[in-house]
Amino acid sequence: MSQAALSYVHPTPDSPWGTYLSQVDRVAPYLGHLARWIETLKRPKRALIVDIPIELDNGSVAHFEGFRVQHNLSRGPGKGGVRYHPDVTLEEVMALSAWMTVKTAAVNLPYGGAKGGIRIDPKQYSRKEIERVTRRYTSEIGIIIGPQQDIPAPDVNTNGQIMAWMMDTYSMNVGGTATGVVTGKPIHLGGSLGRVKSTGRGVFVTGREAARRLGMNLEGARVAVQGFGNVGSAAAELFAQSGSKVVAVQDHTGTIVNEQGLDVAALTAWVKENGGVAGFAGSERMADEEFWDVRCDILVPAALEGVVTAERAQRITAKLVLEGANGPTVPSADDILADRGVLVVPDVICNAGGVTVSYFEWVQDFSSFFWTEEEINVRLDKIMVDALCKIWDTADKHKITLRTATFAVACERILTAREERGLYP
Ligand SMILES: NC(=O)C1=CN([C@@H]2O[C@H](COP(=O)(O)OP(=O)(O)OC[C@H]3O[C@@H](n4cnc5c(N)ncnc54)[C@H](O)[C@@H]3O)[C@@H](O)[C@H]2O)C=CC1
Ligand SMILES: O=C(O)CCC(=O)C(=O)O
DSSP: OOOOOOTTOOOOTTSHHHHHHHHHHHHGGGSGGGGGGGGGGGSOSEEEEEEEEEEOTTSOEEEEEEEEEEEEOTTSSEEEEEEEETTOOHHHHHHHHHHHHHHHHHTTOSOOEEEEEEEOOGGGSOHHHHHHHHHHHHHHHTTTOBTTTEEEEEOTTOOHHHHHHHHHHHHHHHTSOOGGGOSSOOGGGTOOTTHHHHHHHHHHHHHHHHHHHHTOOSTTOEEEEEOOSHHHHHHHHHHHHTTOEEEEEEETTEEEEOTTOOOHHHHHHHHHHHSSSTTOTTSEEEOGGGGGGOOOSEEEEOSOTTOBOHHHHHHOOOSEEEOOSSSOBOHHHHHHHHHTTOEEEOHHHHTTHHHHHHHHHHHHHHHTOOOOHHHHHHHHHHHHHHHHHHHHHHHHHHTOOHHHHHHHHHHHHHHHHHHHHOOOO
16 A cells, blocks of 8 residues: 655655655665565654754854754664755755665665754854854754764764764763764764765775776866865865866856866865865866866766756766765656766765765774774775675666666665564564
8 A cells, every 4th residue: 555645845856855755666676575665765764853042152042943864773873964054954854864774775884874954054153153053953963863873974064073062062961972973073082084085085986986897097087076075075186196187176156167177186275275166276267057068077966966957967978977965866867867878876875985984983983993094995995896896786687777776785785674673563
């Protein structure tokens, strides 16, 4: 019997939750007897909405909406980042948490999926105000997070400092230092070497493997990157180090191009100093919409959801799309790219490097024994390559896209755990 749709969200075909539901529907034929559990994936286990009141620096009081959604906990504690953005909604956080469930299973980490967010533009607030927002949010979601329950991490507009405040607030509330409650922390507070660049590194590793299988040489390959934050900048740096030419970069301040290849190290320093790519000396400015027409071999969307629309999918010149962002491609665009022979390495495997090194951080925190950066990068590389290999074989076997294949591998693991744990009578 088909189940009623959730009453508290109203997804459209291209909205984040609508996109996710369509991805789940596409995997159903490949799940065999486990398909009877599929409804589990279509509703979050738990969604918490919190009010975050803080005193602003000018003495007035402001309220912010905060969310923490635990989509699925069948394979272990919840895991997933916290986003600070003015457009955050419950529906978006639900989708992001669901993609975490699929992602952690795709790389076989012992986690479920969760995500959090606060509806705030952090650029409008002082450091002290952001600290107050973070501490109040952490206290409010403290009833459902914990090293064995749900472990937040950085996402858009959050970073190691915010994780340090979250760790400190949670620790104060439980009465003892609990480093394992969040990952992506500063190194001297139990953070892991390699975590900051791990998501971008994972994007590069899956890109390198996909390019090899496509017979594409990275040396001289033209790369366009949307989003030059944690994920986009680290991926761009590794492509540049491999001899690729990063010809275009877009962020919230504008779009820049250089036919000869941008100096990625200099651009990174510029963005750190100036807050965005606009005005970078070694480049020309381009109209934002033209980014999607840039002649390139590899396209890396590494900003926000829903940017690869059906219309843009017709124009993209790349042969390989590496989804650094979560949910950048809407389902209709996915179909167009597949028909045009453009290979998409989907978010749920492509950007899994971050959560993989978060897992390493969590393990290191529990054992209080820390690994070298080389050990971390070698282990990360192996996990990503092995996972992609299994997904590729599944795609070949069923003649399906890498996205549906990733869902097939992951959902089999999630629903097997669901079945083995059973239902409480
Ligand atoms: N940080 C992490 O470890 C992980 C992040 N992701 C995903 O990667 C994506 C980027 O995350 P981060 O790099 O961490 O965030 P970030 O906050 O470090 O950077 C975000 C980037 O997106 C750009 N951006 C924002 N709005 C834009 C717009 N309208 N047009 C073009 N660019 C825009 C910003 O200027 C910035 O360069 C998100 O989808 C996130 O969920 C996925 C896995 C892990
Ligand atoms: O590092 C983590 O735990 C989660 C990172 C994240 O939010 C993501 O992969 O989208």
